[in-house]
Amino acid sequence: MPPLDMHRFEQLKASGELPSPRGVALAIIRLTQEEEVSIPELARIIKSDPAFVGRLIKAANGTVPLNRRAIVSVQEALMVLGLPAVRTMALGFSLLSNYRKGACAGFDYGRFWSSSLLMALSMQVLVQRVRVVAADEAFSVGLLARVGELALATLYPADYGRILLESRRFPELRLFDLEQQAFAMTHRELSAAMLVDWGLPPIFTQPVMFFEQADKATFAAESREAQLMECLGLARTLAELCLAPSVEQTSMMPGVLKQAAALGLNKEDFAAACERIGREWMEWGKLLQLETLAPPQFSDLIERSGGTGQPVPAACAGADGGAEAAETGARDGGMRVLVVDDEASIRKLMCAVLEEAGHTVFEAENGRIGLERALDIQPHMMVLDWVMPEMEGLELVRALRATKIGRSIYILLLTNVEDDERLIEAFEVGADDFVTKPVKPRVLAARMRAGQRVVRLQQELERDREEIRHFAAELAITNRRLQEAALTDALTGFPNRRYAIDRMQQEWTAAKRNGRPLSCMIIDLDGFKQINDTYGHDVGDMVLRQSADALRLALRGQDVICRTGGDEFLVICPDTDLAQGLSCAERLRAAVDALAIVTGADTLGLTISIGVAVRDDSMADLDALMKRADQGAYLAKQRGRNCVASVQGGAAGAQR
Template sequence: MSTPRILLDNAADKLPSPDGIALAIMELWQDENTTVDQLTQLVQADPALSGRLLKLANSASLGSRPVSPINGAIVKVGMKTVGQLAVAFSLIDKEVDGQCEAFDYQQFWSQSLCMALVCRGLGRLCNLAPPDELFSCALMSRIGLLALATIYPHELSELIESTPRDLAGAERGRFGFDHNEVSAEMLADFGVPPVLAEPARFHERPEQSGYAPRSRPAQLTHLFGLAFRLSDSMVRAGLEQTEKSIETLPGPRRLGLSTEQVSEVLQQSISEWQEWSHLLDLPSPSLQPGAETEPETAPTTAGPETDDEDAHLRVLLIGQWGREHRLKALLDEARGVTAQCYSDQKEMLRAALQIRPQLIILAEHEDRETGNKLCRLIRSTEWGRLVYIMAIVDKSDCDQMAQVFRAGVDACIQSQIGLPELDARMVAVRRMLALQNTWQKDRAELRQIANELALSQRRMEVLSLTDQLTGLPNRRAALAAMKQAWSMSCRSELPMSVIMIDIDHFKRVNDTFGHPVGDRVLMEVAKALRAEVRESEGIYRMGGEEFLLLSSTGGIKQLVIAAERLRRRIAALRIEVEQELLQVTISLGLAEREPEHERFDAMLVAADKALYAAKAHGRNCIFYHRKQQVHHLKVPRQP
């Protein structure tokens, strides 16, 4: 069966990063004196880059104990490798792969960073896990949103524009899974420990986690949930409103924290958030009371290249003379060229991030190796692999020519080049760009086709897991859910239980009124059961007139309460058939995970035994299986 992780294969290396982070990393990469702490500060501000680094550090080939803090991953794989990885993946050509128009990338990056900072600050008070590991996990806990925006930009944009009350629910209806499930798959793929990754999955709605109250997983879930709510409020409403909301949030009380403690952590986190936002060109939060944060307008990028030979080429010229270089005047005269000149590499790189040049001309430098190093740096990026690069060299110097070509230059020109030759050179550049544009369009179309096929496959799998008559998940889905719940229960020592449900005398209904009425009874019962199921429970049709309720919260006492609630709901159900009201009842068999159960199958057999006993006892009653014995649940009947 296809999973979100399989679908991510088409975009695993295409998740975009903030341009400011890309620029800062590129600058550090050139400095031999860069420290682990400096690189860590930049890498851990980007969810996508952090995930790739953790995946590399935790890959099977490296062996040893998995790591989750970013600085540990950097030490494990080495500074040089990290630098190459960071630069190679930091710049993604969004024009080629298509952006999700309704998705606010800047706000996503800014909130992810804020949530990570707040989570780390709260973690220092709660002592539930190492603060740096909490930072990394919180930073990447919403990466599924970025993945969906990358894989299905048009589909997600339509969902966002429809402004659903529950975006995750709308995603499940469209894709068969939501961004939280995708995030969980990606965190597992990155090697984040399940003890952190699984609670982080429920950061939007901690109450749905199903963890036992006061357990460590439940505490971690509330920690991630509180960090998310605070960061979300900061991005949307500002500091003043966020501080006012602290008293109304349940998270601080459940974590044993006072309002003052949370407020102090928030103030410190916002201060760090401001510093990082300024450094990385993210939306800058304000500490002024009542001031709302508004995302800065992202720099506009030029439109996609065209096949028109008269279209303007975006050209960057960099050299020690900058705008005074004689080639600047020729470029201004050249047909269909828009040129900018720089003498400073940092300014040139920042401009390159904004306008995505199609042609870069490396002019003379005092040190030729500086130009060669810059060329290799450009080529190491995603956009830099496609840009056309020329270098001004003395063609009589064969060694110099060989060096610049090895560094990645496409063509060499002389400093005294004339306008006719420059125009002719532009023809060759346009021809190459036209070929690249065709290739990019083909690649984008192939990726779109692959994503659509994957989405169609997922939809087919959802259909294969759905009972077509009642709309409930079917037996296959129930077995898969029980297997997953069993694994989680065994790891975390959390309770797991099931209720087998059978409609009483259903064969009599079919024989008396016919199968169409029997189908209607099944649909009405399924509708009633679904209405009574809590968020931490799941209801499935196992086949025929049998249903299954799967619960991951509480023990047998809570299960008994749920079973009686279901029994009374169905007993009160009236179905109009041929001008008369048909009443149906159900029998229920309960079982929970016990030490003697080696697999979930054993628990299912125990529930079946309890159900058989309920039917043998006269139906419309509840039996439960515990310690290898079946017991009758005697509940006072309503008058």
């Protein structure tokens, strides 16, 4: 099955707003698609972009063993990488250069590209050990694996910004679900569809489709697709770890090690691989002018996490501190509460009081372990001692409030301090309440009940917000579908006349401002009225649909085709002169001419007449351009149909 309804994808593509390569990258991609590619010619085009030269040679050196001579020339890099990898790298680097900024306020473009670069480098290093695909191809796949996020930010900047903000404020809401509600598609589907459209083989596009939701994949356990999907998943996790605050990195490491173990990587080998990824990230960041952070010391992270792929052992005694208890939550309507105190007697007293109140209690003996446990358990409430070894209470509060998980936890401090200024400082740091020592069980229970009411009110408020968000998302998707329906021809799925005029005006303005050529075509189906009269409108509709499919497949990537009425189509061709327009029109004519439409006992042939026109200085507005194209179509009809013609410059296409 295709990753996305390709009919829907073609509509998005026809809008001209999808991220796409430009300039030298576009020339490289087009040249590498030719059957006979001259390496010297390709090298000449590449050398016209010094920035891409440097990136290409560095990428090639990343695939060469460390004890081999370094690659220093474009020709050597081409020989090492191969044409498919060069084409995909040109695509990825072009997108990086042209989409560093955008209109989506909620989308962090810098972080997106830094994360994508980390994924690219992680893929390059990982596949050299797993040996599932070539390292150079893996680099490009890692760089483009999440391009659907960039595409949604480009297509729907305001709506996608709102969705990203919601997903950050409320981590329990899955980004996929929000995207599906708002756009009737997800970024992973769009990523895979774009890679398919750019010519990447299924061995790459299918893992890209599923690596963020591996449970939905149906790959055979030991297949290349399954291994590549696991590599992408690990690369994504490594990118998140490198960009996470340092206080969260240790708690993330067990999950990373578990993914590495699933790929058969031992601890030492994986640590060395991660160190190399960190070094390469810093070097590539300078080359691509991307902001990077100091990479983590992976050996230290692995040691602090226990050096295994299992969760860090629970620090509490008496209560069930495993992940299962944290997931099931508190019993009988209670809360998950984490007690952090260096005195075992205090923890014992806390546990007794809180368990009697119906809460599920976890323990930690110092601030550092308490922070790790909080990020792992995600408690509703925490009771912290003000003075503790390794990390004091206020320092722990600051660290928690700096994380997504910690911002929603109700925090109660145990303290001997009665100084008003110190207590004010505690509240300003982020504490919600305090209890003075020695702790009185009844006072503690009363403070915890007050805190529980606050947590419950927050939960109720969040449920109300979720209902509103759900209703708003459903309304937004309904409005979007109505808008699409208003601009779409129901029979062919092409944009309709209303869309065509608006889009034509945009392209006219852009061409006039930038001094770039703009061509258009008017296409008429030959003898369509006779088909309708002879076979009926059902057959006529089938003919229209099949001819529309043939035209869609024969178009170039930048062209936009619309059905303007009856059996007439308009094709908008940006950056296209008259000769190129005639050549493209001839390809469309041949595609329809090759159709054999089966209608019961009869098989129908179909032809089209095409008029082509290009914008020139004599034209006052776009109506003049369309009129010239219409005159060309009339000329093609006069010449016997099934041909291409233009009234400009005496040019005309081949007549059949």
